Structure formats: C-alpha cells, structure tokens
Amino acid sequence: MTESAFTMPGCGPGDRIRFAGEPRRRRHRHFGRGHAFGRRAGRGDIRAAILALLAEEPMHGYQIIQELTERTGGVWRPSPGSVYPTLQQLEDEELVREAASESGKRVYELTDGGREQAAGAPAPWSEVGGESAEALATLHDLVHQVMAATRQVAHAGTPVQLESAQEVLRDTRRRLYRLLAEDDDAE
Template structure:
C-alpha cells in the first residue's frame, strides 16, 4: 500500500517548528477574497475563485513543467507571479497534488527531506497538449482592481513586520497589548466585509 503522507502537516514537520506563528496563519498565506468568519462565510456561492481546484491545478501543472517543486515552493511561486494578488492555501495546493499523483501525472521523491513533486512523462505530455487552455492562472482576471490587492498586500506585510518586532523585542505586557490590537484588527476586517454586504 502506498504511504500517502503528502500533507501540510507532514510538510510543516519536515520544515521544522515555526517560531511564534503569524496572526493570520502562515506568513502571507492570506487572501482577502478567501476571508470568512461570523456572518460572512467567504466566497459567495456560484463565483469562480482562484482558490478553486481548476485554477490551482493549472498553476501546479505549469510550474511543475518548469522544475520539480514541493508544496510550499508552489505557494510562494504563485504568490510571486501574481504580485501578491493570489496566495493559495496549503488546503488547496496539497489535495490537488495528491489528485495529480492519483492520475499518474506527477510522482514524488524526497529532496532534502521534503516530498517534492515531479511531472511524469504523461504529465509533461498533458501540459504540452493543453498549454493554451491552461492559460496563465496567476494573471489578473478581467475586472480585477490590481492596485487594491497590491495596496492591501503591502499593508499586511508592514503589519506583520510590526507584529514580528513586538514578538521579538516587546515585554510581556507589550505582547499582551499587541494581542488585543491583532484581535481588534481581525474583528474590524469582518466589520468591513459586513458593511460592504449590507
């Protein structure tokens, strides 16, 4: 029986423990379009989003046609090529990689302790045949306001930078205050979404 251990949990274990953690999950692994919470379950039904399997599948196939990668590399590469507009979550990347393996399009091998995906001959043939239809999944979608995403991404990076400094240099009392600030920011974001939907 095949040992299917390709999961975010195992990949995190191979990378070693993360120091501290991030206020919105893994660093920059946050997409305002994926937001959910009380009274706002995230994407509206019927809207095709970048996080859906088809888009992630196309991105994974195209990137793996360039070179073997593990899941975290795929996430980083997609985020970089989309200029921060799209950062897929591990929960969308890893199931797609598993599905591609089940279809015989990728195979895995350990590289520096990480389970790395490589296209099989069938996978490369599929990419060549479907390259045009695969498109450029990280490119801006029609009607997308690029500047809004760029501004929000920059704001989030500076927020995380300030949070890291408090975690590193702050006193216990300052870290407690920072926890309240982060929690208030999370609640404020949900209020923004609620006001927009009203």
C-alpha cells in the same frame, strides 16, 4: 475536563472560559488566503497552477505556495489545505510523481501525461495577478487600516463615538454593495 464542564452565569452554549495563563484563541479571517482578494480562485485554478509550475521545474508543496504568492504579488496565497490534496490527486492520476530530493522533502515532478496536460495551457496566476494586483493590494491595506481605526474607537471611544462609528461602518458596507450592484447593472 471538557469545555462544557464549566458554566458561569451569562455564558451560553459554546462559550468557553479562558483560564489564567491560557492563550486566547484568535478568530479572524485572512484576506487573500487561498484565494485572490476580490476574486476567488476557481477550483481548477490550483490544479492548473501546480501543473504549470511543475512544467518549469520539480518543486515541493511549500515552494508551490511561495511561487504562486510571489507571481500574483501576494493576491493569491493558496493554503496547504488546497495544495497538498491536489498534489496527491495529481499523483493518483499519474500526472505527477515524487522525485529524488537532496533536502529530504517530497519533491514532485511531472510525468509524461502531466507534461501533455500542462503544455500550451495559460498560466492561471496571470488572470489573478494581472494589472489589478496593485489596486487589490491597496484595497487590502485600506481594509486593515480601517480595522485598526475601528479597534481604537472601540477601545477608547465614548458611547456616542461608538454609535457614530457603527453608522459609518454600516453606511460603508451599503455603499460597497451598491458598487457591486451598479457593476451588475452595467453588464
């Protein structure tokens, strides 16, 4: 049966009925997944990062993800959806090739052309991690604390508390955007 086969009063198009025992679908965004929290990693960054890491040693895709996450203090966590297609593109361009592996995983190493391209290029994770990594991690933690507090107010708050919480969040959002506008004015 398709999802559209079931309709109920009050359900609109795209709404789905969850049946007993069926797990809920979680829909939320993860800060830091695939990009730096506060600064999106550029499209060229993942390519340069892969070349720089493979210049150090052959790796498989998951190792590349782990290394980038570790080297940026968790600020930049590239997704498999950005790493594996980039590896395939680099292989198509003959900049990387599969290497023999004891683990049976697809391990990649640089070709001579890949070594030439990786030589002398600055490590792209240094500009992402840098000195602000700790400040970004603290901001990330605060966002999660605010989300947890918001959930508690939503669950246990009175209608007056819910309205007050909405106004606090609206004001906070406006103040954050104002910070960015002030930064743009200073430049």
